[in-house]
Amino acid sequence: MTLPEGTGPLAGVKILDLSWIVAGPTVGRAMADYGATVIRVESPARIDTARVVGPFHGDEPGVENSGLYGNVNAGKWGLTLDLRVPEAQEIFRRLVIWADIVCESFTAGVLARWQLDYSHLRELKPELIMLSSTLLGQNGPYNQVSGFGSQGAGMAGIQDLAGWPDRAPAGPFGPYTDYPAPRFALTALLAALDHRNRTGEGVFIDQAQAEGSMQLLAPALIDYKNGGPALQRRGNDDPQMCPxxxxxxxxxxxxxxxxxxxxxxxxxxxxxxxxxxxxxxxxxxxxxxxxxxxxxxxxxxxxxxxxxxxxxxxxxxxxxxxxxxxxxxxxxNDPQLAHRNHFRRLPHSLHGETVVEGPRYILSDTPIQPARPAPQYGEHNLQILKEVLGLSDSDIGELAASGALS
Structure with missing residues (x-):
């Protein structure tokens, strides 16, 4: 037994998504849109920050009310696992054998302490693809630095460039690198899938979100490295266009x-x-x-x-x-977005209905629609443990008693 398979070009691809907030979950959301089966693994002890960031249904803050969380996790199945607990680690290893891809955004070294990093997981499944997406990557002097996309924009040099030359930097709106970074990661994962399908080989992808986002400044950075001037804040001024x-x-x-x-x-x-x-x-x-x-x-x-x-x-x-x-x-209310069906309404067991953004790309022959709203905390625990892993009720009871699920 297994979970119902999605529809679309990625139908049959199975993903374990341990990432959180926005940058990582956006990758899994995109793949779920196109048919991948994505299990969102959440810690029952540490609430995903996205769950407590608005806007909220009914303007009521709550871990099941966040529109942000709902948008970047639509189409996924939900499982709670406390990976500090050995029994939860064993369940995760069994799910790795089921999966094609593991996505995670822990601080570098955390999964290694639990022997759940790529070097250990590939022993269980040599053809596994794994994406580790952090602010600055898995190695180097700053690999332990953590933060949000606003810090990533600062590290990438983007924060300093937004604003007027005679004023303090204004920075782009919000956690900027959370939005370009998933597009790089998604492309890398699709390439890794193609490589695995052709060769049978697994792939490890080490994504540094801030470094990847620097690609958007590539012409200015290359000019500076070749002796040109450093780019400065200039408001809305453009050297080639005026006004x-x-x-x-x-x-x-x-x-x-x-x-x-x-x-x-x-x-x-x-x-x-x-x-x-x-x-x-x-x-x-x-x-x-x-x-x-x-x-x-x-x-x-x-x-x-x-x-x-x-x-x-x-x-x-x-x-x-x-x-x-x-x-x-x-x-x-934009008519162009309405024409492209950008905002999708999904039935929701708590709120009656929720609104999420539609898939990022419209395909010529395959209608794409998020299969379900984002999962509530542990919403699909029983279904996943029974249908994917074949656990019995008594097995699940013992697992719950160990603290692995809550």
Whole structure:
């Protein structure tokens, strides 16, 4: 017996997901969307931080109410195991034999102390694929440093670059590296699956989330390593495009501010915009940069009497990149996202219904839909222990008495 198999291109792939918060669970969520069977293994003693981060159903904080946890864990099965307990470690080893992939995000060395690291698990299953995803990787002088994606953004050099040159760094919103890092990990896992399918060989993937996210700064880093200047904060300024900024526009009723982003990439685009705002049309990009303050003031004056939607429509029709800055409310009601069915409603045994983001990629012939909401704490313990491992009721009772499950 085993768990019901998913549908999609990854149907039949079996994953044990020990990761937590956002960066790691997002990888398992993506694979579950496309048919993989993912068992989310949680500690009953240490609550996943994502479970206590909002937004919450009914604005009521609680470990079963988090929208964040629900979003990054939809489609998974839930099992609680206290891996400090030897009996839980033995259950985990048995599940490893069942699995194709193990994903984890413990601080480097923790699993080795329990003999649950890749070097030990591959003895049980040589073809095992394992992803260890931490802030700075499994080795090196800082491998014991732990933290959140906001620290990862700082370590990657991204925090320092967001903001204005005469002000303190503003940093990108939220735990930034939690969002690009899973995309690198997902690609690596799919490549590892392909390698295993062709050769029968297992693979260990050591992902350093901050280091991987530095790839987004690769041109600036390579330029500096080759003798170029260090990149500095410059607000919305762009060396190739001018004007390039965010401008206030007419504020809709019920709101306190509204903004629109405008980027002019060519002289022809500038000539079109200049005609609209009443500026000199023949200026080159170098001349526009010299007169940037005056140009920004002219755009601000023009935009003040127009809605962001009208500005967006007017400039886009003229071939100029422009878009109003969407609020959370705007994004939730965006017609493009609605057309692509980005937000999915799933039945939920506690809340009646919950909303999660849809799969990240739409396939040509295979409809993709999260199979179930994120698991409640230990929701599928009995099902997994019985149907995957074949344990009897008495076996499960002894396991529970050992403290392995709670």
């Amino acid at each position: 390039h900024g965010v401008y206030p526009c007419l504020v809709p009723e019920g709101r306190t501010e509204a903004w629109v982003a405008i980027a002019v990439a060519t002289d022809d685009q500038w000539a079109t915009l200049a005609e609209v705002i009443g500026a000199e049309q023949s200026m080159s990009v170098e001349q526009r940069r010299e007169h940037q303050k005056e140009i920004d003031a002219a755009i601000t004056s023009w935009a003040a009497g127009m809605s962001g939607a009208d500005i967006e429509e007017t400039l886009q029709r003229a071939g100029i990149s422009a878009h109003r800055l969407a609020t959370t409310e705007d994004a939730a």
